[in-house]
């Protein structure tokens with residue numbers, strides 16, 4: 001247990017837990033282990049576990065029944081592992097879980113800020129020779145872009161097939177995520193916000209993003225602004241990642257950027273995220289950036305650190321900043337103590353971090 005100097009409240013936190021598929025189940029167990037010992041004094045977690053994912057779909061045909069969604073809505077926060085099977089698994093219709101479960105939760109619960117911090121923690125190893133002080137956060141739009149399922153296919157299976165995935169960008173949706181990103185940048189020491197897009201080619205969406213970015217910038221003279229096309233941004237992310245502070249971008253670009261960001265900051269097993277509803281009209285959802293990793297599932301090979309750091313983001317979101325920081329410190333200590341080449345089981349990593357939290 002930790003004390004918290006500024007708790008949002010005491011009593012019971014209603015937590016919906018969706019372990020999901022593959023390593024999602026393994027890493028969620030470890031995140032819960034750590035959450036349990038890090039919980040602030042006077043606060044109890046009341047967990048409801050939802051067995052949503054591939055197994056349930058294959059057994060029952062259910063992905064996310066409306067009644068379950070309504071129940072999940074009644075929680076204070078959601079902890080999710082990962083969903084999905086092997087890429088292009090013939091037993092699972094494409095996107096059935098990714099769209100039907102994960103994106104449906106993000107859209108229905110209005111998780112318009114997909115928050116993905118990237119930092120090279122002391123003790124973590126970057127594959128870059130000289131990365132510098134890397135500490136940035138990607139604010140990825142979470143409810144629009146090409147992930148809305150807008151599109152279709154004609155003449156499927158014929159040589160004349162045409163497939164479209166339309167990127168949806170509304171002024172409402174773009175402005176609110178840009179506003180959130182400016183506010184976050186303004187609270188950070190460097191106060192710098194980079195818009196990443198492809199305004200030179202995706203001219204309709206790009207124009208909307210650029211105009212709203214410039215408009216909101218006038219309200220934040222303290223924030224330095226920058227713009228990069230997505231392709232050039234990927235150059236700088238591998239040659240000079242320390243230049244980034246806050247990045248705001250659309251759903252697809254943000255998805256891709258954050259896997260690269262994970263790779264350069266110590267690996268996908270360390271990358272945490274929050275699907276945040278800043279207006280608090282529904283529970284926010286915290287999950288590692290990675291997927292269900294079918295290639296290592298069930299082998300206790302997954303690094304649960306990303307899930308554990310996601311639990312820290314969850315506590316921070318609920319107002320328990322001290323408890324969140326305790327988890328982060330325990331992770332940093334664990335990273336520093338890691339022996340290169342010495343593989344630990346998923347549960348051993350969770351145990352070690354939990355032990356450091358308990359002190």
Ligand SMILES: NC(=O)C1=CN([C@@H]2O[C@H](COP(=O)(O)OP(=O)(O)OC[C@H]3O[C@@H](n4cnc5c(N)ncnc54)[C@H](O)[C@@H]3O)[C@@H](O)[C@H]2O)C=CC1
Pocket residue numbers: 023027081082083084085086087098102268269270287288289290291292293294295296301302303304306
């Ligand atoms: N948020 C979610 O639920 C997400 C779900 N997915 C789904 O997950 C499934 C697998 O997708 P992939 O593209 O293979 O991405 P993935 O992130 O599951 O795996 C990519 C690579 O990273 C490794 N990896 C991932 N997490 C790790 C961890 N914690 N420790 C050590 N190694 C780790 C995997 O072993 C694999 O080699 C698909 O069905 C995909 O749709 C993918 C991304 C996010």
Ligand SMILES: CC(C)CC(=O)C(=O)O
Pocket residue numbers: 098099102103255289
């Ligand atoms: C599986 C996708 C829907 C999501 C994804 O890859 C992500 O959010 O990082």
Ligand SMILES: [Mg+2]
Pocket residue numbers: 255256259289
């Ligand atoms: Mg992704």
